[in-house]
Structures are given as C-alpha cells and as structure tokens.
Amino acid sequence: EKQIVSGVTMVKGEAKITLRGVKDHPGVAASVFGALADERIIVDMIVQNIADDGKTTDITFTVPDEEYERAIKALKAASDRFEYDAISGSKGSAKISVIGVGMRSHAGVASSMFKALADKGINIQLITTSEIKTSVLIDEEYGELAVRSLHSFYGLDKEEN
C-alpha cells in the first residue's frame, strides 16, 4: 500500500465539540447544523456513528479553535430546536490526513496509518474517511511526530520521491 499513499497533511488548532444523546429522528442533524449555519460558524469535520439503541446517538464536529466559544453558544441558544443530553468538547486537536487514490479498497492503508500512529503511542480520538482520504483527530502536541512517522512509513520523505 506504500505506492497508494501520495501525501500526508496536518491542520492544527481544531476544536472538537460533541453533542451527546441526540434523537435518531429525521431532521435532527439538519437542526444542529442549521443552528451553526445561522451563526456562520465554519465547520470542518462532521462525524456521527450508528445509534446504539436505535434511539439516540452522538454527533461530533470540529471548528477552528477561535470559533469554539461561539459554536458552543450557538448550540446552547438553539436547544429548543433539538434535544441532547450534554455538550462536551475541547480545543487543541490536530487533524491528520493520509491521501491516496484507491484507499477505499484497501483496509491495509487504513490499518497501516493507524499502526504507524500506535507505534508512537498516539491515541486516535476520531476517524472519518472518504474514497481518497483517511483523517484522524489527535492531540495537537503529537502533530509533528504523527506527520513525520507517516511520512517515513509511506516513504514520502525520500529525495527521489
């Protein structure tokens, strides 16, 4: 899978915000992001997993660190539009992405990315993928180490690339 990966990127200063226990009904996600759009909040990653009990699930999204307080305020102000159990979050994460055509068909690329981070003791907080990119959220203090480890694992740091 080394030849499949063409690049590694990092975005630091990402804040993560999680809405715990939203109802798994049509319209809930629209209300949450509608409230953020009304305040013109810049949203980067959005992750929602399958509801465990078929009734409620959690929605996480990331914003630039400097939008964190405004985003939390926008959600709290809109709590009449959707129900949730709690809001949690923090600043200071980094999004690390591995890019490569053909990622989708290779569980090997994802597992090697996760292994290269695990070997450095880096914990993966969040995962999201598309056909050509796998992104994870980690503590930003591990950002440079993560990028270096992935570059060297995928042989991207060689001169004759």
Add this chain to the structure above:
Amino acid sequence: EKQIVSGVTMVKGEAKITLRGVKDHPGVAASVFGALADERIIVDMIVQNIADDGKTTDITFTVPDEEYERAIKALKAASDRFEYDAISGSKGSAKISVIGVGMRSHAGVASSMFKALADKGINIQLITTSEIKTSVLIDEEYGELAVRSLHSFYGLDKEEN
C-alpha cells in the same frame, strides 16, 4: 450554497458493521483494520466518534453487502487481538454523497443536505465528511428518492446546468 455543490452520488449495497465498546487506547484501531486487511476485506467508510467516558468508543465501517459475512467472521476470529462488547450490523444501506469545493467552510451546505433528506422523512444513520464531500448512510430503499431530492434542491437537474 447552491453554487458550491457540483454533484450527488449514490453507492447502494453497502453493509454497515459496528464494533461496540472498543478500548480507547493506541493500537486498537490498527488491530481491527489489520484483521480485516489480513483477509483482504474491501472497506469503504470508517467512522469513530470521541469516546464518551474516555475509556471506550464504537467503530463502524462499511463493506460491500457481499463481504458482510466474511468481515464479521474475520472480526470474530481476531477477538484475541482487541476487546469489544458486541458486534452489530446489517446489509442494505446506501451511501449518499454531496460533492463541492469549499464545503468545509459552510455549515450551510451540510445543514441543507440534511434538511433535504429530513423533508422526505429519510433518517441519517451515519455521517462522515472531507473538505470536498459530505457522505451519509441511509436505508437503501430511500436511495433514489434521496438523490432526486438533493439534485432538485441544489438545482442540478436543470438542463442548462
């Protein structure tokens, strides 16, 4: 945001598999996808949200319907490599993606996609995003309706596109 969206795609026949209660330690995600890579299982979407209690979280991934049984078997055979509380899943989902440059900065694009689906009573099972694409998993029987609704919402069905 209508001019930002350039296309809507659908992939039917996706099976979703969720590992409930995996440990939130470095190395766990690598073991899970390492076990799938060993069996050369084709993985499409991968979604993991922030651990609620800092201890455990759930990991969901999708495979083509015809790989579902093999993927479940590979996970069960590898249960000595990682702990989990339960495995759940089902076949017959569709991945619906909205594509557009500049998505990242617009909570409006995401909320409008979610609203167009909500208006048809379509429940969103899973969400994952990248900078240029927002993807959701829905019940595949709503697939054509979802694509038609999104095409018409974003004005992509007009001749003079």
